[in-house]
Amino acid sequence: VRMKSFLAENDESAMKKLEEFTPSLLIVDLVNPDSQGLELLGRLAASTNGWAKIPLVILSNTPDNCEAYENLSSHASVVSKENLESSELIISAMKAVTKTNRLLLAEDKAVLNTEIPHNEGETILVVEDTPDNMELFGWILDGESLNYEGVEDGQSALNAVRQKKYDLILMDINLPDINGKDVTRSIRKISAYENTPIIAVTAHAIKTEIEGIMDSGITELVTKPINQTELISVINKHLPH
Known part of the structure; x- marks a missing residue:
């Protein structure tokens, strides 16, 4: 199994790494130099930026406590460090990812037919992680007297569309956590957004990349x-009037 990995020597180092990027899997050793046992798990569970939904493998020194630890997180798989083999760790990682995918799928199904409140007036959701580009979008949309809200990553975009109904979405493709294509696929699963215009704004202009985006x-x-002229033209073309 090949994967890119990053090592954090203690809780604070782990939190700093998480601020930089969102991993596909977390492996947490409960015995860390500055850890108070389950303190790191508690901080992950209490976070509001999606860390609680990262697949999690917990390494425990006490085999008898594995089941108890696993009950602490619905996204966790717990394995004993006693005589730990690489194959066992890989299996635990696969279990954690599978559990997480099932839970996220259940969440998606729960909102498929949920009635989402509509904003007053036409509102655009701008998904853009670069501050300069977000400022430019704001300047252009303000100039056209268009209401908009901005978010800077994919998870925030998914949270936003589950709470409100937007009339049009401007979607950056290169986002820091989830790429714009995957965000769009998730949004399309929500019945209220099956036909909502989603406009990709990207520097990728190669034919094969464009086909994948579309x-x-x-x-x-x-x-x-x-x-500016092209953007406003596309928005006016698709925005309900």
Whole structure:
């Protein structure tokens, strides 16, 4: 099994790493130099930025406590460090990922037919992680007297669409956590957003990349650097009136 990994020697180092990027899997040794046992797990569970939903493998020194620890997180798989073999660790990682995927799928199904409150007036959701580009979007949309809300990553976009109904979404493809294509696929699973215009704004202009972007459920694509006239034309074309 090949994967890119990063090592954090203690709780604070782990939290700093999580601030930099969101991993696909966390392996947590409960016996860390500055850890108070389950303190790190508690901080992950209490977070509001999606860390609680990262697949988790917990390494425990006490085999008898494995089941108790596993009950602490619905996304966790617990394995004893006693005579630990690599194959056992890989199996535990697969279990954690499988559990997480099932839970996320259940969450998606729960919102498929949920009635989402509509914003007053036409509102655009802008998904863009670069501050300069977000500022430019704001300047352009304000100039057209268009209401908008901005988020800077994929998870925030998914949280936003589950709480409100937007009339149009401007989607950056290169996001720091979940790429824009996967975010779009998840949004399309929500019944209220099956036909909502989602406009990709990306620097990728190669034909094969464009095809992959459009296949994710994107309505239309606008390339960067952003051209004000083109962007407004596309928005007016798709925004309900």
